[in-house]
Amino acid sequence: MFPSHRPRRLRRTAALRRMVSETTIRPEHLILPMFVKEGLTEPVALTSMPGVFQHSRDSLRKAAVEAVQAGVGGLMLFGVPAQHDAVGSGGTDPEGILNVALRDVRSEVGDSTVIMSDLCLDEFTDHGHCGVLDAHGNVDNDATLEIYAEMAVAQARAGAHVVGPSGMMDGQVGVIRTALDDAGYLDTAILAYSAKYASAFFGPFRDAVDSQLTGDRKAYQQDPGNIRESLREVQLDLAEGADMVMVKPALAYLDVIRATAEIADVPVAAYQVSGEYAMIEAAAANGWIERQRAIMEALTSIRRAGADIVLTYWAVEVANWLRES
Numbered sequence: 001m002f003p004s005h006r007p008r009r010l011r012r013t014a015a016l017r018r019m020v021s022e023t024t025i026r027p028e029h030l031i032l033p034m035f036v037k038e039g040l041t042e043p044v045a046l047t048s049m050p051g052v053f054q055h056s057r058d059s060l061r062k063a064a065v066e067a068v069q070a071g072v073g074g075l076m077l078f079g080v081p082a083q084h085d086a087v088g089s090g091g092t093d094p095e096g097i098l099n100v101a102l103r104d105v106r107s108e109v110g111d112s113t114v115i116m117s118d119l120c121l122d123e124f125t126d127h128g129h130c131g132v133l134d135a136h137g138n139v140d141n142d143a144t145l146e147i148y149a150e151m152a153v154a155q156a157r158a159g160a161h162v163v164g165p166s167g168m169m170d171g172q173v174g175v176i177r178t179a180l181d182d183a184g185y186l187d188t189a190i191l192a193y194s195a196k197y198a199s200a201f202f203g204p205f206r207d208a209v210d211s212q213l214t215g216d217r218k219a220y221q222q223d224p225g226n227i228r229e230s231l232r233e234v235q236l237d238l239a240e241g242a243d244m245v246m247v248k249p250a251l252a253y254l255d256v257i258r259a260t261a262e263i264a265d266v267p268v269a270a271y272q273v274s275g276e277y278a279m280i281e282a283a284a285a286n287g288w289i290e291r292q293r294a295i296m297e298a299l300t301s302i303r304r305a306g307a308d309i310v311l312t313y314w315a316v317e318v319a320n321w322l323r324e325s
């Protein structure tokens, strides 16, 4: 008798397939990234990310409540200031848009979800880099760390449960941990963007935050061809006190997610970034791809690779699909 092995037996009915399915996605695995812009009275739709908005303070509160009702695991807030300057003062100022929005959202939803904040200077600087520049125009690592420390405390004070340092400065996790502890925020957790690549897939995000960047971030974000340095960054971040580690982008770096999950003894997050979102939305809008299936397949593959938590702009929609099914 040939074939002697018939794996198709377990694929025959929906019930069999469901019984042997290995990878699950639940709403609580998903984190919704959200943008809030200073001075807006109405939300502004983002052309390069259909369905995503720059929120006003008001619309952010409402969208946060909706996300909580959908059961998402958490929110990751990004602030877009009205003014930029060389040192990104808006990031440390308690009245800066991100800190104000954190207070708004925390007072609106309390502890019913996990409130996270992006901890980086690129949204706030007039040159668009993730840190301050030295006299030669290079990003000054150690001067930037001092500002990150201040930003972390401001965000914790404003109500962030988790801060997410995404600037790829050496030593950022350690400096932030010490600053939080010294200020009494012993329980504020750190989600470290450990393996973050200099990626073309961040393109639409730069529109979302009105990025002022003209060059690139290759002097601090990683080369897409490398994985050893990702694992080293993960180990360093763990040694410095990261409570969770993240790989970003997700879909083009599934091997990095897998390798990270194998060495990290903390939860692993992956960020399905703006370009990953835009690709599927654009293809679906043209009728070239089945939207819902493509979204679920991408998310499933990220979970299968080893991510516990996924940051995705589809978090609310997917959470609603999951509850309906």
Ligand code: PBG
Binding pocket: 118, 120, 121, 122, 123, 166, 167, 201, 202, 203, 204, 205, 206, 217, 272, 273, 274, 275
């Ligand atoms: C930096 C930051 C970026 C993203 C998240 N945090 C941009 C960058 O590093 O250039 C990108 C997220 C996305 O593309 O969805 N603050």
